[in-house]
Amino acid sequence: MKVPNRSDQGLWTGFLRSAGRFPGHSAVVVEGKTLSYGQLRELACRIAATIQLRTEDSSTPLTAVFAYRSPVAFAGVLGSLLAGHGYVPLKRMFPIERTQVMLERAECQSIIADLGSLPQLDQLLSSVRKPLVIVLPDLEDTGHLQKQWPMHVFIGSRNLAPMNLWREPSVNPEAIAYLLFTSGSTGIPKGVMVTHRNVAAFLEYMVDRYHVTQTDRLSQMFDMTFDLSVFDMFVAWEAGACVCCPSQKTLIKPAAFVGEMGLTIWFSVPSTAVFMKRLGILKPGRFPSLRWSLFCGEPLPVSLVAAWLGAAPNTALENLYGPTELTIACALYRWDPQRSPAESERGIVPIGYPYPGMEVLVVDQALREREPGQEGELLMNGPQMSLGYWKDPDKTGSAFVTPPGRSEIFYRTGDLVRRPVGNAPLTHLGRIDSQVKILGHRVELGEIEAVVRDASGLDGVVAIGWPATASGYEGVDVFLEGVTRDASVLRISVASRLPDYMVPRRFHFFDRLPRNVNGKFDRTAMQGQLKEGL
C-alpha cells in the first residue's frame, strides 16, 4: 500500500488510519491476549488525553515508556505519540543506574509504566528529583504509591481521562518521534533524536517494498529499547497488520512461535537464527507461512542463509543495515542463491544498496572519497539522518560531519565497507575501530574473523588485538562461540591462508561470547577478559 505524502505526517498517523479502516482487526498479540485496533486506540487515546491534561507544555516534550512486552508497552508508545510527545523506551532488565541516567538526561515530564515494572519503578523514583506524572494503566488504585512518593502524580486505570478529551496534536515533522539511547564509548548512553520526518521516509519505503497488508503478521523479536522494534510496530500498523509479541519466555522458543502465530514476516538479529541452527530446529519446510525473512543489527553469515531458506521455503530473505542515527535501516540486500555467494565477502552477506534518497560516501581517514573498489569508512546522509545526540553538541559534531568539498552534513557510521564498482552492492568489512596495527602492519580484524569462521565452521568469531604495544598490538587472539575445535588443527588451516603476523596466537572457545544489551558481540568485555588473564 503506497502512502502518499507521508513526510508531513506524525508517526501515529498510520495507526489511526488503520484503526479507522479496520477497528476489529488484531493490532497486537501480547501476553497471550489480542488487542484489536479499536481497543488499542481507545487505551492509547486515554493515556494520551491524560498526559495532555496533566503535563505542562514543553518545547521538547518527551514521555518515558517503562514497560516490557505488555499491552501497556504498546499503548504507551502510541499514547506518548498521540499526546504529541516523543517516546523514550526504558527497560526494567537494564541496570537501574543506567535507566536512571537515561530518565534524567531525557528530562521526561511523564512515565507510562506497566504492572511488571513496578518493583523497578520504585527503585527508579528514588533518584528522581523533579516531579513526574506517572501513568499506570494496569493499576486501579495508586493510593499507596501516592502516599509513598508525594512529589509525583500517580494516575491509575480508574483516573485515566476519557477518550473524548483527547485532541490530536498538530504535526511538526522535525519534532522528536523517539529518543533512543545507545551505548556510548565513555560508558554514558547517548540519546539519538529521531524525528517524525526521519521515520516517515523509512516507513514509506518499507511498507511499499514488502507489500504489507492487513493480513500480515509480523514478529516483535526486538525489545523497544532496540530501534528495530519501530519496524515491527509501525510497518504493521501502517498497513493494518498484526504485531505478534512473544513473552520473555517465548522468545527462547522462536520456531514454535512462528508456527503458533502464523507469522508472515520475520525480523531478528542473525544471532537468534544462529542459535536456532545450532539447536537443530531449522528443519526443512518448518516455516511455510513466512513470506519475508529480514535480518539486521549485526553481520549476517552466508553459512546461515541456506539453513534458514531450507526452513522457510516460501520466503524471500533480505539483509538490512543501519545505525540508529540513520533511523532503523538505511541499506538492504536481497539474497539471490545464484548471484549472492559471489557478491558476499569474507563469508558475510552484503549490506546492499541505500534506501531512496540516502546518499553513500566511502572515505579515507581525512574524509576524502575513496576510489571504487577501495575500502573506507561508510558515510551517509539523506531524509533518514537523525538530528544527532540529545543535548550533546560535542558528540554530535564529531559524528555528523561535512566532508571536504561537500556542503552537506553526513553521518560517520564507523563501519568499514568497500566502495562498490559499478552496480555492485556495498559489502560490510567490519568496524573502522577494528582496524589495528600489528607489528607495524595495518590489519583488518574482520579479515581474520572471516578466515577463522570459514576454517572452524563456527559463526560466532571475534578477533581482538592483543597484547597492546606502543604502536598497536603484538598479535591477535580469537574468541569463538560453539563446540571446541582442535586449536592446533585450526591454526594450521588458518596459517595457510593468512600472513604470519595475522595468524591468531590463541583461540578461546566459549559456549557463548559476551554480548551487549542488544545482543551484539561485546569486544570491550572480551578485551577485559584478556586483561584479566581470562
Next chain:
Amino acid sequence: MSEYSSKGLRDFLQSHLSENLAAQGRDFPDDFGDTCDLLLSGLIDSLGLMELMTAIQEHCGREIDFDALDPEQMTIVGPLCDFVSDQMKTFQSDEKLLV
C-alpha cells in the same frame, strides 16, 4: 550417577553457568537451586538461554526436543533438568530395545 541424570545435569548447568558468569565478571548466585528461574532472576537473557539449550544438547550428544517443554517451566532449573533427563532415559531405553 549418570551425567545425564537429573542431578548430573544440574552439575553441568551449574559449572556451565558459573563459567559464563565469570566471563562477564559476575558472581554465581548463592541461592541457585531447583526453583531458580534463570531468565526472571536476570542470570541470563533469552539469547543466553538459547545458548544454554544448545550447550545442554551438545553435552548430551543428541537432539533434545525442547519444543515439548512448557516455556514457563524450561527456564527453571529443576523442571529443565528433569525434562532433559527424562528425554535421555527415553533415548537410552529405545536404544536398548533396538539392541
